[in-house]
Amino acid sequence: MEIKLERIHLQSDLLSPLKGFEKISVPTEVRIDPLTKRRSRIITWGLPSKGKFDFSQMAEESKGCFFCPENLFLKTPQFLKEIVPEGRICIGKAVGFPNLNPVGSYGNIVVLCKEHFLNLNQFIPEMYEEGLSVSIEIIRRTMAFDSDIRYWQISQNFLLPGGSTILHPHLQVIGDPIPTNEMEWLLNASSSYHQRNKTIYWNDLIQIEQELGERYITKIGKVHWFVSFAPIGFNEVCGSVEGHGSITTLSKEEISSLAKGIVSTLKYYEDKDLNSFNFSIYSISDEASYQLLIRIISRTPIQPHYLNDWTSFEVLQSELTSNIFPEDLCREIRPYFP
């Protein structure tokens, strides 16, 4: 096993006006991701919470959107008859259909619920069980129509800081014949790891994290939940599904495990006065060395004098930051998981 958890300690010395201009030293920790070798900075002096934002006016002004029940079946697109003859895919309250503004070969939307707006503690596992089941059905039917589409992301962008213009909770399900940058980095690194070690990287990582106990949250069914050693976003929580590379092969129990982990993470975010988040499930077929991964991150919340969390560091230097030590996040979030 060649997994290395490398840290680089940087230090900045200055004369602080907060301490009568005495010399102080401010540390920064840089961590190197053991798989991709990408560097992340742990920066813990973020701005304090300004309390919970009241969404009632924003929700009231925007209700009656395309995804609200009175419009959903009238104003959203339908699939090609060759892919989904019935036009849309419905499971429980979740409804899937093509995105009117796709970004790729097969861009789709899955509306999660009838409610136009939900606070993060109002999401329940059934919404994600149904939403992920619709997503899987879209992927299965699209791949039966076009077998070249091996690379799928199931993502959620929640609220404006997460990049969504529509408040109504929904997933993006996007399939392409080529991987995204992130998928390619994960695939190339896990494939070369497999060649060198004859093992699957994520199984080795999970074993190490379970032994260390500092960043391993819990196991729900076959889904291992943990905090990344070198996060690529704020409050990043990851899940890896043992024995699967594509989401299409998951059983009901594994879908339910993913749903529970997502909802647990959102409840923690709510308690930290956060309100916006992103997640992505990276689903790739026919790659023996790859294991299905979900990453969930919080975004800086909607609040007066909103502060974007992507600065020149992230946008122009490709150096990603975390606002909490992963070990602290793991300790805090563990009680939220079943």
Ligand SMILES: [Zn+2]
């Ligand atoms: Zn709506």
